Amino acid sequence: MFTLLRQQQKKILKSVLDHYTWLSLQRRRVNTNSAIVEQLRKEFADKKEQHIVNSERDRAKILSVSGTTDQLTGRTYYGVHNKGKSPQAVYGFGVTRPDEVFINNELNLKYIDVYGFDYDYTLANYTDNLSRTIYSILRDLLVELLRYPKEIKDLEFDPTFAIRGLHYDINKGWLMKIDSYANIQLNTVHTGRERVSDPEEVIRYYNGTHISPRYLHTQMFQLNDLFSVPQACLLSDVLQYFKDKNISFIPRYVSDDLNQAARILHTGSNMNSAFGIGGRLHHAVVDDISAYLERAPQLVGFLEKLRKHGKKTFLLTNSSFPFIDKGMRYLTSSPDWRDLFDCVIVSSRKPSFYSSRRPFRRVGEQSWDPVNKFEEGEIYQGGNLRDFTQITGWSGQKVLYIGDHIFSDLIDPTVEQGWRTGAIIRELEAEIETRNTASYRHTLAWLLRIEQLIQKAQSYYGKPDIDGSNLESLVIEWSKERRNARHELRNVFNRSFGSLFRTYQNPTYFANKIRTFADIYMSNVCNLNNVSLDHVFYPDRTYLPHERLVETLIDTGKIKELLQS
Incomplete structure (x- = not known):
């Protein structure tokens, strides 16, 4: 009986001790959780204040904080509206120039013997x-x-x-x-x-x-x-x-x-x-050409430069010859614009030009004879890629064709003939201009900081002594801040649809096609005049997520500093 009583007393004592131990752990968990949440909140507030101070120093705004994008919206997509004004560097970094050529795939111009061009929105730039x-x-x-x-x-x-x-x-x-x-x-x-x-x-x-x-x-x-x-x-x-x-x-x-x-x-x-x-x-x-076409004073010089250095040139367009003739006379200020090309093909019906067997035909001459060679000064219409290659001998990666339409101009010649390709994206100028502004850069920096802090808070999930409910509330609160920043960064390009090139983190469907089927891209064909004809375009190294940390440090030379520290 006495032994049974002692056993019951031990069970009661153990139960009491277990209860006090549990209470102690709960208090410690609450204290630990509260300390971590308060620490994260303080870090968020400090970083936000730091970003605001930095943006005010650069006379900029963090758009998601200030709640306004008026200074950046209202742009159209057909050119730069502040030409001649150089935006200031932010965080010590320079700005992207709208007249640059951007690289998706390594391209050595030394091996390009033939340059081909579309007409509309490639050689010819139209007004609004x-x-x-x-x-x-x-x-x-x-x-x-x-x-x-x-x-x-x-x-x-x-x-x-x-x-x-x-x-x-x-x-x-x-x-x-x-x-x-x-x-x-x-x-x-x-x-x-x-x-x-x-x-x-x-x-x-x-x-x-x-x-x-x-x-x-x-x-x-x-x-x-x-x-x-x-x-x-x-x-x-x-x-x-x-x-x-x-x-x-x-x-x-x-x-x-x-x-x-x-x-x-x-x-x-x-x-x-x-x-x-x-x-x-x-x-x-045609009836009012000066109201629609922008003069291209650099175009003639660029085409003459190509021919002077022994490069072959051709024009391949879906537009008719009378329309092209009127436009090119205006663009070049010369009736002899055909002398700038070794071959001119109009009414080509791209993209079927690349897959059909439709024969070439001379323009301006009623003839039923087959076209077996391209004669100097003549204009041809229709045709197909296979006959074009046989007549000219131009094929493969020695040809660079430049156009504005992914499906009509770039995909088929790349896939069928291995031509190198360049995309003209007129909207690029306005997007670069926006991205160069201090307000855009500071808002983007703040967005990236929010995402880092959210990841840091989430790293405490599931750890001992951590109650996830308060952390989850904090992450929800910060996620709302993140949504606001992303929304404002979208609005600066277009209030309805955002950037032509980006859907938040991912490239757009359009941008991905450019990245896949255009070796280079630029806002204007004359941007190529800024590089030599033996220039080699090297694309930036693309990092997979598991490569980014170490390889970025190596490529930037910061790995030595990190090891020393």
Whole structure:
């Protein structure tokens, strides 16, 4: 009996001791957790104050803190608006020059014997008037030929709405930006001019944020060139009009109608396309060419430099000869512009030029003879890549072809013939100008700091004596700050869709195509005039996530400092 009593007393004592031990551990856990959270909060506040001080020193703003992007928004995408003004360096680093040539793939110009060029938005740079005219003609065609409501003629082009590279879902009528992995950037999905308010609606429709390759290629189309930007704006404006007026519509009907109007805009009748100037747009440009084309004083010097050094040159374009002739006379201030090229091919019907067997034909001469050689001073139309290669002997990696359209200009010659390629991206100037501003750089620096602090806080998850609930609340709070910073960095490029090149961390679908199929890219073809003809373009080393820490330290020479410390 006495032994049983002692055993019960020991159990009670152990239970009491265990309880006090548990209480002690809980108090210690609370104290430890509280200390860590307070330490992290203090670090966040100190870093934020430091960033604010640094930005004020550079007369800049951290946009997500100040809550304004007015100083950076409102730019169009067709050129630099502050030419002649040099932005100041931030953090001791210089700025990116808009006239640079940017490298995706190593390219030695010494081995380039032949330079080929597209015309529209490559040799010819258009003013903002062209987009307004495209919008107006398309709008009027919808009313005059396709019996759309007359009130649509009151719509006006908004150059700040759409950007190149967007995708349009022909079934849903949604315009959106997609990243390099075919994932949707949810806050860019628009129906008409309004953002889709509920992201879950988009997620439910696509069963997530990823677009399958089949759906992407069969039920969507992409805005690949600058001609398509006003078309996308009009499409969104018409859908918005129908919504506002409660007019029932099927999105695919509207996009089909607009595509039909676009064919008339660019080609007119088949006879005009084959033998005349072209469609309504081409006639508008030719009738007032100084209002649409920008003079290119450096272009002649660049082309003459190539030929002086023994390089062959050719012009390969889908536009008609009368249109090209008028434009090149204006650009070069000379009727003898054809002397700048060894070969001129018009009405080429790219991208089918690269895969078809359509024969070449002389322009301006009624002849049914086959074209077996390209004669000096002659102009040719149509044709195909295989015959072009056989006639000229120009093939493989000794050819560099430069154009603005990924699918029409760059992909097929790279894949089929191994041509080296260069992309002209006119919007690059304005994006670089924005990225060079002190406010953009300080906001980006603050965003990166927030992400570092969030990762640091998350590193305490699951550790002994740490209660994750308070840490989780802190991470949620900081994640909101991160969202604000990301939102403002998007807005400085375009309030609806952000940057042409980036969906937050990832490149856009458009940028990824440039990275894959263009060896080099630049804002203007004459940027190549800034480098020698035996220049070697070396791309920056691309780091995989597991390589970044050590190899960055090695490449920058900081590994020695780190080891010494």
